[in-house]
Amino acid sequence: MSTNHKTPAVTDARLARARHLLVDLDGTLVRQQEAIAGAAELLKHFEGRYAIVSNNSTHTAPGLAQRLRRLGLRVPAERIVLAGELAVRQLVSEQPGARVMMVASPALQRYARSLGCDLVQSGADFVLLALDMQFSHARLALAVNELLRGAQLVASNADATHPGPHGRVVPETGALLAAVVAASGVRPLRVTGKPAPLLFEEGLRCLGARAEDTVVVGDNPLTDAEGAGRLGMACVLVGQAPGAVAPSVAGLFASSGPAQPVEETAQYRLSESTSKVWRSVRTEVS
């Protein structure tokens, strides 16, 4: 057993050459209530040279930084780029004064208000859909009828699930979006999250990094790898995806102990199959 407290060496050649890192969050660094093996090592190794780039749409960057700290991961808030926040900023800057119905977490709604966004329950110009753990039939009905009345639909992200605790999945914005689209017949004008380039571009900007010196680390071929590829960035996949180099980020280091047991693959297979449903939307909006 090693007593070396230094960060162990990176084994992947692409990572070893990378100047900067854009790192996915759910399924790569954390799984709901826990940090994934190797997450702290990866962030330590690339300290000051990484940004977290996530389709998360419930948290704000400061709130997420706090949550990560509780899981033992110290990440500066200004190095966290989130699809939910970015969707709000995008809408506020492009459509100042627009009336917006948000189906979203309380944190994201507070964030929108802090940017001067005019949040309404009726007569909306836009319906902004993000992951809403209080999603209900009543909220679905409100949103759908606003869309039928003429409001336009924007969504933070199109992931159908993210990995939850105990091998379970958590339904994501994409699942809610499926219900909204089915009932309204209205397709989203834009989906902000990966694989669209905006999130990665924001990550590069906040690092002052260039795509050619930057590697994406993630667990989803259809968001992380595809998004990276569109900007010409290399992508190192972990998890159960085809082409993944290790079952978790711990496997990216030389001396990280015994190999991780291979986890159940349902979560990944799910992400892949359900992502396909939205692939056309994502492609349209990218």
Next chain:
Amino acid sequence: MSTNHKTPAVTDARLARARHLLVDLDGTLVRQQEAIAGAAELLKHFEGRYAIVSNNSTHTAPGLAQRLRRLGLRVPAERIVLAGELAVRQLVSEQPGARVMMVASPALQRYARSLGCDLVQSGADFVLLALDMQFSHARLALAVNELLRGAQLVASNADATHPGPHGRVVPETGALLAAVVAASGVRPLRVTGKPAPLLFEEGLRCLGARAEDTVVVGDNPLTDAEGAGRLGMACVLVGQAPGAVAPSVAGLFASSGPAQPVEETAQYRLSESTSKVWRSVRTEVS
């Protein structure tokens, strides 16, 4: 103005020849909290010779009979065939002893229990999805994780919406199904409702009627007309659908007063566009 209290004459030739009627409910006879013009006349004209055949999955037949009575429509409960009840009866008779997670109205759950159905919150063999006005992210998560664990999915119906009051739509089972399918990747084994033939067959049985003597009256080409056609029955459409003979059932009678104003068409267009999403599923299961 006529002072004649007799039921006015039917003008549609198919209706005039019909021995029996299978009548759709939402959008044809009622719109949430009100009876549609001409509904009482139609039922009176065909008294003892009609059954209501509806994709409704929240009510039971006795509960619905009571609701209709409040709207001025006296319909015997035994002449009401509902997709939700039928889905439950089908499952209980084909899979006696199965463990069933229901995402459905309290009334439909009570009905299932009354038939001896073993309702569970985990370890389900089947997830039975119907319209659940208490649908929430938490219920979605429960159902999706049961499906990923191996439970099979059955659905009462696949309508994405039904007409609500004040020109609004009410999201239906099909919209919830879209979310469940997106997040689980699991497609329903069976969808009981129209246009699958089961509901119409049950209607014919309870009337002792033959398809060739029976006419379907409805407002949706993709459920009512398509389902009727599969069994060789004629279908008279009302509402805004292409091919509709009148904007409401009132238009089926000679002396029903001035023509109804043409209503907004969004509800129908919606039903059509969203029904398409599920057309393949319906076709598979029919």
